[in-house]
Amino acid sequence: MVKKRDYSEQLCPLQQAMSRVISNWVEGPDDWATPVPNLGFFRREELTEPCFCLIEPSVVLVVQGTKQILAGNEVFPYDTSNFLITSLDLPAKSQVLDASPHNPCLGLVLKLDIRILAELIAQSGLLHQREQASGMSIGLGAMTPAIMEPLKRLLDLMDEPEAIDVLSPIIQREIHYRLLLSDQGSLLRHIASVDSQGHRIAKAVDWLKGNFALPLRVQELAARVQMSTPTFHHHFRQLTAMSPLQYQKWLRLNEAKRLMINEHMDASSAAFNVGYESPSQFSREYSRLFGMPPKRDIQEMRRRADGIG
Known part of the structure; x- marks a missing residue:
């Protein structure tokens, strides 16, 4: 068995420097889009329940604190020793496990570009590595200086805005x-290899992301991506932990929730807007996913946001 190398001595000063950068830019609990394209920061000051x-x-890492992602039946906890990586748009739940106002959970999200990955695979000869990625389109990787050092240089550009482009x-x-x-x-090669x-x-x-309000015919979608229907079903569920219909439903319900919160739509209008023909079916499926009917859920969210109850 190969012994896992301990990089903590090399990583610690890099993480401390990155923590200072994130703390300087994000003062309160928030997600913050930076001037650097594809790079975002986050700060959390308390433990949380799982949030959809x-x-x-993307690659996600914490430089202080601990978080976890719940996807399908799998749990992916990550801290300063590892990073979370996803290769598809993946419905999940996020939870903060270690944070306080004096010692907040700090980290970054860097969106990945599949086109860049495909170019690098072809250019570097990684295309010839035939191993199969197993399981879902999400994983935890061991953090190394080779990964952390360029991430630190990316953060340093925050203080050199003229060099960002x-x-x-x-x-x-x-x-x-x-x-x-x-x-x-x-995991990345499995998605990016044409x-x-x-x-x-x-x-x-x-x-699906661009057309979730339309009726879904799985056979047609499988044909669109040149797969047989059984093969399509198998690989879709393997990578997302959902069937195509469940994935569409998740997109619809979360968009409806956004419309009710941000656009102040009533439940029926939001349901029709995302493709439901029956408000009662929408209410049943919404309750199944979020734990309560649409109207009550939005009222509870607004009450919490106002600091009541």
Whole structure:
């Protein structure tokens, strides 16, 4: 058995420096889009219950604290020793496990570009590595200096805004390459390699995200990405822990929730807007996912936001 190498001595000063950068830019509990394309920061000051989210293809790391993602029946806890990576838009739940006002959970999210991954695979010869990625389109990787150092350089650009347009694409390309060489590289290669089953599922997911309000005919979607219906079902569920219909339902219900909160739509209007023909069916499925009927759920959310109860 190969002994896992301990990089903590090299990683600690990098993490401390990155914590200072994130603390300087994000003062309260929030998600913050940075001037660096594809890079976001987050700060949490208390433990949380699992919250629904759609994770885009990205690498996520905490430089202070602990979080976890619940996807399907799997749990993925991550702290300063590892990173979370996703290769598809994945419905999940996010939870903060270690945070306080004096010692907040701090971290970053870097969205990944599948086109860059595909170019690097072809250019570097990684295409010839035939190992199969197993399981879902999400994994935990061991953090190494080779990955952390370019991430630290990317954060340093926050203090050098005039260099962002020139240096950010170069550094991000290096990060993509380092991730392809990491212990989670096969997960990325499975999605980014053109004509792989994972690449076809990624195209189907993109179609669902843009057309979730339309009726879904799984046979037609499978044909669209040049897969047989049984093969499509198998790989879709393997990578997302959902069937295509469940994935569409998740997208519809979460968009309806957004419309009710941000656009102040009533439940029936939101239901029709996302493709439901029956408000009663919408209410049943909403309650099943979120634990209570739409109207009561939104009222509870607004009450909590106002600090009542």
